[in-house]
Every structure is written in structure tokens, then in C-alpha cells.
Amino acid sequence: xxxxxxxxxxxxxxxxxxxxxxxxxWFVGVNHLSxxxxxxxVFGFALLKGQLIGDHFMxxxxxxxxWRWAIFIWLVLVGTLVxxxxxxxx
Amino acid sequence: MKYQSQKVAKxxxxxxxxxxxxxxxxxxxxxxxYIWGDFLFPTLPFNQARAVxxxxxxxxxxxxxMGAAYYLVPEEAxxxxxxxxxxxxxxxxxxxxxxxxxxxxIVMPFAxxxxxxxxxxxxxxxxxxxxQPTITKLGIVVVALAFLANIGFTILKxxxxxxxxxxxxxxxxxxVFFLFAFFNPTNIVWDKYYWWWVVHLWVEGVWELILGSxxxxxxxxxxxxxxxxxxxxxxxIIAMTLITGIVGTGxxxxxxxxxxxxxxxxxxxxxxEPIPFFMMTVFAFNMVNKRRRNxxxxxxxxxxxxxxxxxxxxxxxxxxxxxxxPVNYYTHGTQITxxxxxxxxYGAYVMINLAIISYAMPLLRGREAANxxxxxxxxxxxxxxxxxxxxxxxxFLTAAGILQVYLQRFSDNPLPFMVVxxxxxxxxxLRELTGLVFLAGLIxxxxxxxxxxxxxEATVEGEVVAAS
Amino acid sequence: MExxxxxxxxxxxxxxxxxxxxxxxxxxxxxxFTRANHVELFNxxxxxxxxxxxxxxxxxxxxxxxxxxxxxxxxxxxxxxRCFHWLLAALAMGTLFLLVKSAEYHHHFSQGINLxxxxxxxxYLSLTxxxxxxxxxxxxxxxxxxxxxxxxxxxxxxxxxVETGASYWHMVDLVWMILFPLVYVMR
Ligand code: HEM
Ligand code: HEM
Ligand SMILES: [Fe+2]
Numbered sequence: 001x002x003x004x005x006x007x008x009x010x011x012x013x014x015x016x017x018x019x020x021x022x023x024x025x026w027f028v029g030v031n032h033l034s035x036x037x038x039x040x041x042v043f044g045f046a047l048l049k050g051q052l053i054g055d056h057f058m059x060x061x062x063x064x065x066x067w068r069w070a071i072f073i074w075l076v077l078v079g080t081l082v083x084x085x086x087x088x089x090x
Numbered sequence: 091m092k093y094q095s096q097k098v099a100k101x102x103x104x105x106x107x108x109x110x111x112x113x114x115x116x117x118x119x120x121x122x123x124y125i126w127g128d129f130l131f132p133t134l135p136f137n138q139a140r141a142v143x144x145x146x147x148x149x150x151x152x153x154x155x156m157g158a159a160y161y162l163v164p165e166e167a168x169x170x171x172x173x174x175x176x177x178x179x180x181x182x183x184x185x186x187x188x189x190x191x192x193x194x195x196i197v198m199p200f201a202x203x204x205x206x207x208x209x210x211x212x213x214x215x216x217x218x219x220x221x222q223p224t225i226t227k228l229g230i231v232v233v234a235l236a237f238l239a240n241i242g243f244t245i246l247k248x249x250x251x252x253x254x255x256x257x258x259x260x261x262x263x264x265x266v267f268f269l270f271a272f273f274n275p276t277n278i279v280w281d282k283y284y285w286w287w288v289v290h291l292w293v294e295g296v297w298e299l300i301l302g303s304x305x306x307x308x309x310x311x312x313x314x315x316x317x318x319x320x321x322x323x324x325x326x327i328i329a330m331t332l333i334t335g336i337v338g339t340g341x342x343x344x345x346x347x348x349x350x351x352x353x354x355x356x357x358x359x360x361x362x363e364p365i366p367f368f369m370m371t372v373f374a375f376n377m378v379n380k381r382r383r384n385x386x387x388x389x390x391x392x393x394x395x396x397x398x399x400x401x402x403x404x405x406x407x408x409x410x411x412x413x414x415x416p417v418n419y420y421t422h423g424t425q426i427t428x429x430x431x432x433x434x435x436y437g438a439y440v441m442i443n444l445a446i447i448s449y450a451m452p453l454l455r456g457r458e459a460a461n462x463x464x465x466x467x468x469x470x471x472x473x474x475x476x477x478x479x480x481x482x483x484x485x486f487l488t489a490a491g492i493l494q495v496y497l498q499r500f501s502d503n504p505l506p507f508m509v510v511x512x513x514x515x516x517x518x519x520l521r522e523l524t525g526l527v528f529l530a531g532l533i534x535x536x537x538x539x540x541x542x543x544x545x546x547e548a549t550v551e552g553e554v555v556a557a558s
Numbered sequence: 559m560e561x562x563x564x565x566x567x568x569x570x571x572x573x574x575x576x577x578x579x580x581x582x583x584x585x586x587x588x589x590x591f592t593r594a595n596h597v598e599l600f601n602x603x604x605x606x607x608x609x610x611x612x613x614x615x616x617x618x619x620x621x622x623x624x625x626x627x628x629x630x631x632x633x634x635x636x637x638x639x640r641c642f643h644w645l646l647a648a649l650a651m652g653t654l655f656l657l658v659k660s661a662e663y664h665h666h667f668s669q670g671i672n673l674x675x676x677x678x679x680x681x682y683l684s685l686t687x688x689x690x691x692x693x694x695x696x697x698x699x700x701x702x703x704x705x706x707x708x709x710x711x712x713x714x715x716x717x718x719x720v721e722t723g724a725s726y727w728h729m730v731d732l733v734w735m736i737l738f739p740l741v742y743v744m745r
Pocket of ligand 3: 290338339341342
């Protein structure tokens with residue numbers, strides 16, 4: 001890979017991002033923060049984490065064609081269904 | 091055919107076809123009883139004739155599986171069967187026990203048969219599909235053990251292929267789950283609970299392994315595609331089957347007195363059961379498209395592809411139709427169930443048996459690779475006649491089922507069972523007429539073994555199409 | 559360089575992954591829609607879950623996924639020893655996950671909670687246990703790959719097996735990323 005290196009490997013940056021998002025989610029959780037904003041914030045993070053894992057860890061970022069979107073499409077589907085179900089209740 | 095001992099398969103295949111004919115005749119009898127309630131009464135009441143229809147089905151399918159195993163295990167293991175004489179002996183024992191049992195169903199009332207066979211000593215009789223007298227059940231266990239020992243040792247002795255191991259797993263599972271037929275708790279909830287371990291875990295579990303491995307064998311032989319590719323497919327199909335099928339048993343635990351979580355487990359996991367069937371369809375067509383050669387036995391390829399499609403339709407689509415708890419709440423035990431039962435059993439297990447018979451029988455009868463063109467044309471006619479008939483039988487029963495559900499369970503003024511039955515009689519007539527077409531197809535099928543057997547073998551026109 | 563058309567690892571594992579994702583997707587949707595009909599119940603019992611344990615477990619899975627990424631990178635540089643070591647580290651993280659999750663189960667079971675207690679616990683136990691089984695399966699696969707790596711069966715030129723195991727393991731991680739906020743946090 002001839003991408004520029006910012007001190008750390010790209011996958012390590014991804015890893016740190018995942019950890020950060022996880023800690024925020026946990027913070028929301030332990031403080032029982034509720035309502036649309038917080039719920040969809042952490043859920044959005046979850047979808048983002050999923051996309052990062054698909055792209056960088058599973059390596060779909062470097063794939064061309066339909067498989068490139070396999071994880072993305074799954075996340076969109078799950079995201080839509082869960083959002084639809086939670087929306088009215090929050 | 092490479093090994094002399096493969097020859098025993100022939101006996102098993104012939105018996106299977108013979109019993110298949112019996113099954114269909116009795117299907118027609120009970121179909122007629124649906125229309126004329128007292129047809130053959132009191133000589134042959136519906137419940138007993140029905141038991142003959144379903145038991146002949148199960149028994150001939152198992153004969154077919156055994157024949158398939160005796161044929162393909164030596165070939166895969168590259169060694170002769172360890173005990174061909176035992177296979178022959180067990181054949182006659184199994185056939186005699188089966189025939190005696192069927193005769194018992196036909197000639198005497200069920201209660202007398204129970205008394206005659208000392209059912210009181212160890213009661214196991216009477217439950218659907220497991221009607222057999224306890225002594226017959228014991229006989230089945232002996233036959234199964236001898237059979238497993240025979241092919242098990244052959245596999246141990248020879249080359250161990252994935253196909254052989256999956257087949258052995260499936261057949262062992264078949265025998266193990268049958269043991270629950272001996273378990274007959276007085277609590278009716280537990281009784282039903284374990285009854286499904288035989289019925290469901292057979293057709294949606296271990297039998298699927300048998301189906302997958304036989305299908306893989308036929309595809310390897312007829313397409314020449316690399317074994318590794320086929321084995322990989324087999325792995326995922328098996329994994330998905332077991333993941334979805336085992337917990338999927340829950341789709342029978344909705345209303346029998348089991349805890350509520352089964353409605354969730356059953357719905358979610360059984361909703362996924364079509365996946366392995368769908369994979370099998372993709373798998374079969376993929377392999378045939380990638381074929382390295384054209385096999386002269388076109389009929390066998392047709393049966394194999396037909397299995398893949400019809401199993402998906404019957405089990406996957408018609409199963410999914412009524413598998414979610416909120417739907418099953420209305421459809422449970424209606425003609426929808428019967429519609430699904432017919433197409434699934436035919437599409438998956440009848441067709442895979444006819445596929446392996448179609449592939450192996452010409453070889454067992456001394457052909458190089460295939461029957462004559464004439465005989466294959468006839469066989470393919472029978473394929474279409476029987477397959478289209480079962481599709482129509484399924485459609486008619488589905489229509490009957492939808493009306494039944496509506497009139498009896500869904501409408502604002504639900505009608506009593508028998509009133510509804512008389513309103514949907516038309517569909518039973520249509521089913522019976524289609525059944526006659528099925529019988530015609532079966533007669534053509536049997537005829538294909540005799541017609542054109544002196545003519546030269548079919549050859550492939552046009553050489554190899556695809557490279558890898 | 560032309561991008562490949564197929565994802566890393568054996569294509570068959572990806573078909574399996576899609577099937578598994580479908581299963582989890584259906585489970586998640588069922589959870590969400592059922593919750594919509596029992597909001598009070600779900601909100602009440604969600605509070606009995608241990609979010610700290612869930613944090614540890616999320617970190618454990620992310621970390622182990624990261625280690626697996628490093629294992630793949632090592633074998634691409636033809637370093638099987640390193641690949642083996644990263645895989646062992648990933649397995650250690652998987653073990654940590656199993657231990658923490660078992661402790662959570664122990665806590666619930668000792669309070670007499672089971673699948674029939676209420677709909678929330680039914681979902682919580684089923685979903686997490688289904689995932690738990692996937693962690694075990696993923697670890698079995700990783701272990702098999704690790705042992706092969708140690709025997710030097712993989713190289714920079716041919717390491718499909720490593721990528722196959724890695725892809726499956728990332729899927730197990732991915733699913734938990736959704737499960738964690740969905741079951742433990744969102745309210
Ligand atoms: C080749 C495979 C299959 C065969 C041979 C088969 C056969 C049958 C039969 C004979 C019955 C009736 C049992 C009885 O009550 O006597 C039945 C019931 C049922 N099957 Fe299947 N089946 C297969 C696969 C499937 C699949 C894949 C699904 C789900 C997707 C499914 C869903 C159901 C359900 C929900 C019932 C219960 C119907 C009721 O409540 O009355 N089946 N099946
Ligand atoms: C000539 C064609 C056939 C006719 C007229 C026929 C008729 C029937 C009838 C009337 C029943 C009883 C349904 C009830 O208890 O209400 C039945 C059950 C059954 N038949 Fe057939 N059948 C035919 C072919 C087949 C074939 C080819 C198969 C297997 C592939 C098959 C498998 C079954 C099974 C599994 C049941 C039990 C289903 C259940 O209880 O839901 N039948 N059949
Ligand atoms: Fe079932």
C-alpha cells in the first residue's frame with residue numbers, strides 16, 4: 001500500500017476510532033441517557049463502526065463490484081428497520 | 091460401476107420403486123375417500139389407508155437411501171463393501187418386516203394389530219408416521235445398525251471423502267433420531283415434543299445431509315467439476331442446514347403447550363431454513379454450467395436439477411409460507427400443511443432418490459454410462475408428468491387450504507369443520523384427477539426400465555462446452 | 559493496480575457470512591419491533607444489564623479483530639511466526655469475551671432468570687447466546703488457522719485460509735457492534 005503514513009498504520013487509526021466510539025456509547029449507557037438524540041447517536045456510531053470494520057478490517061474498501069457494498073447494504077437495511085421501530089417510542 | 095459389491099444397490103432400488111407404486115395407489119384411495127367418505131369402508135378405513143400411504147413413502151425413501159449408500163460408498167471409498175452378504179440379508183429382512191406391517195394395516199383393524207403385536211408390553215404404536223408395531227420398529231433398528239456397520243467399516247477401510255463422511259453423518263443421524271420413536275411419554279406435550287425429533291429433525295436436519303451428499307455425488311459424476319469446489323459448497327450447505335434446522339424445530343412448538351419463547355425461536359430460525367435449500371439450487375445449476383463434459387445420461391442430470399428446484403419450492407417456499415407463528419396460528423394443521431408436505435417430500439426426497447436411481451441403474455444393469463435414447467426420453471416424460479402433477483396437487487391443496495383457513499378460522503362467522511370440507515370438495519376432486527396423471531407418469535417411469543433396453547447407449551452429441 | 563472483484567478469503571465463507579448476517583439482521587429487527595410494543599418492559603429490564611461488562615466485551619472484540627488484521631498483514635509479508643502470534647493474541651481476547659459473558663450469564667441465572675421470565679430477557683438471552691455460539695465457532699476457526707500458520711502452511715503468495723478465518727471473525731465483531739447499543743444502551 002502506498003498511502004501516506006501518519007505515524008500509525010491506517011488500521012491502527014481505525015482501531016482507535018472504534019475504541020473512541022465505543023467509549024462514548026458506554027458513557028451514554030452508564031448514565032442512562034435516553035431519547036431520540038442519544039439513542040440514534042449511539043446507533044449511528046454502531047453503523048459507522050460496522051462500515052469501518054467492513055471497509056478496513058474485512059478489506060471491502062479494496063474490492064470492486066457488488067461485494068464492495070455487501071456490508072454497507074446490510075447496515076442500511078438493519079439501520080432502517082431499527083430506526084423505524086424505535087422512532088415512535090422515543 | 092467399478093466394484094462388484096455395488097450390485098446390492100440394485101435390489102434396494104427395485105424394492106423402492108415397487109413400494110413407490112404402492113404408495114401412490116394408496117394415495118389415490120385416500121384421495122377418493124376425501125370425496126366419497128365411505129369408499130371401501132369398513133374394509134379399509136381412512137386412517138389405516140393413510141398410514142399405508144405415508145409409511146410406504148418413508149420406507150421406500152429409506153430403501154432408496156440405503157441403495158444409494160451401497161452404490162456410492164464403495165465408489166467413493168474406492169474399495170469393495172466389507173460385508174455384501176449382510177447387505178443382502180438385511181434387504182430381505184427389511185422387506186419382509188415392511189410387507190408384514192403393511193399387510194397388518196390393511197387386513198385388520200389397527201387395535202387388533204396392536205393386540206397381536208403385544209403393543210401393551212411396550213407401547214409405541216399409533217402416532218403419525220410412527221404407526222408401526224413395536225416389533226417392526228425393533229426390526230428397523232437392527233437393519234439400521236447392520237447397515238451402518240457395513241458402510242461405516244467400508245468408509246473406514248477406504249478413501250475418506252467429504253461426500254462419504256457427510257452421508258454417513260446423515261444416515262447415522264437418521265438412525266439415532268429414530269430411537270425417539272421408542273420414547274412415548276404419557277404427558278402429551280412431551281410426547282409431541284419428542285415426536286418432532288423424529289419427524290422434523292429427519293426431513294429438515296439429517297436427511298438434508300443425505301440429500302446434499304447424494305446430489306454432490308451425482309454432480310461430480312455427471313459434470314466432472316473439481317471435487318474441491320463441490321466439497322466446499324457441501325460444507326456451507328451442511329452448516330446452514332444444521333444452524334437453521336435444529337432450532338427451527340421450534341416451528342412445531344407454537345401451540346402444543348411448550349413455553350412461549352419457542353414462537354420466537356421457531357419463527358426466526360425456521361424462516362432461515364430456505365437458505366440451505368436455495369444454496370443447493372444455486373450449487374446445482376452452477377456446477378452444471380461449469381461442467382467439463384456433457385454426460386450421456388441426460389435424464390439423471392434432469393432429475394438432479396429438478397431436485398434442486400423442487401426442493402427449494404416445496405420446502406423453502408411452501409415451508410416459509412406458514413412457518414411464522416402469526417401465520418401458523420391460522421394455517422396449523424390445514425390443507426396448507428398437506429400441500430407443503432406433498433411438494434417438499436416429492437421435491438426433496440422422492441426426486442433425489444429417482445436421481446440416484448437414474449444415474450446408477452443403467453450402470454448396475456451393465457451399461458457403460460447411460461440408457462438408450464428411447465428409454466431416456468420416456469424417463470424424461472415421466473419426470474415432467476409426475477413433477478407437473480405434484481405442482482398442481484400442491485396448488486389445489488393450497489387453494490383448498492386458503493379457503494379452509496378463511497371459512498373455518500378467519501371469517502367473522504366461522505363455519506364448522508365438516509361444513510367447510512364440503513364447500514371445498516371441488517379441490518379434492520381436482521386433486522384426485524391430478525393424482526391419476528401422477529399415476530400415469532409413474533407407469534411411464536416404470537416402463538422406461540423396459541423400453542429400449544436392447545437399443546444402443548445414448549452418446550453425447552457435441553463435445554465439451556465449458557472450460558473451467 | 560486493478561482492484562480485485564472478490565472479497566478476501568474463500569468466496570464460500572462470504573456466502574456463509576451473508577447468511578449469518580441475514581439471521582442476525584432478522585433477530586435485530588424482531589427485537590426492535592417487539593420492543594416497540596413493550597417499551598416499558600424493555601426499558602425497565604434493560605437497566606438490569608451490566609454495561610461495564612458490555613464495554614469490556616466490546617473492547618475485547620474490537621481488539622481481537624485488530625489483532626487479526628495484523629495477523630493478515632504479517633502473513634502478507636511472509637512472516638508466519640508473527641501471524642501465529644497475532645492470532646494467539648486475538649484468541650486470548652476471544653477468551654476474555656467468553657469469560658466476561660459467562661459471568662454475566664451466571665449472574666442472571668443465579669437470580670432465577672430464564673427464557674420464560676419475560677420477553678425482554680427472552681430476547682436478551684437468545685440474541686447474546688446466539689452471538690456467544692458464533693464467538694466460539696469463530697475461535698475454533700481462528701485456532702485452526704493459527705495452528706496451520708505455525709506449521710508454516712501459509713505464505714505471502716498463498717494465504718487464503720488466513721483471510722477466510724479473518725473475514726469470519728470480523729463478522730462476529732461487526733454483529734456485536736450493533737448488538738451492544740441496541741440491547742444495552744438505546745432507550
Ligand atoms: C424437505 C424438507 C421438508 C419436508 C419433507 C417437510 C414435510 C413436512 C410435513 C410432512 C409436514 C406435516 C407434518 C404433520 O403435521 O404431519 C410439515 C409441517 C411443517 N413444515 Fe415442513 N417439510 C420440509 C421442510 C420445511 C421447511 C424448510 C419449512 C420452513 C421454512 C417447513 C415448515 C413447516 C411447518 C411450519 C410445518 C407445520 C405446519 C402445521 O402447523 O400444520 N418445512 N412439513
Ligand atoms: C397420486 C397422488 C397422491 C394423492 C392422491 C395423495 C393423497 C394424499 C391424501 C389424501 C393424504 C391425507 C391427507 C390428510 O390426512 O388429510 C395424503 C397424505 C400425505 N401424502 Fe399423499 N398423495 C399423493 C402422492 C403423494 C406423494 C408423491 C407423496 C410424497 C412425495 C405424498 C406424501 C404424503 C404425505 C407426507 C402425507 C402426510 C401429509 C400431512 O399429513 O400433511 N403423497 N396424501
Ligand atoms: Fe419442520
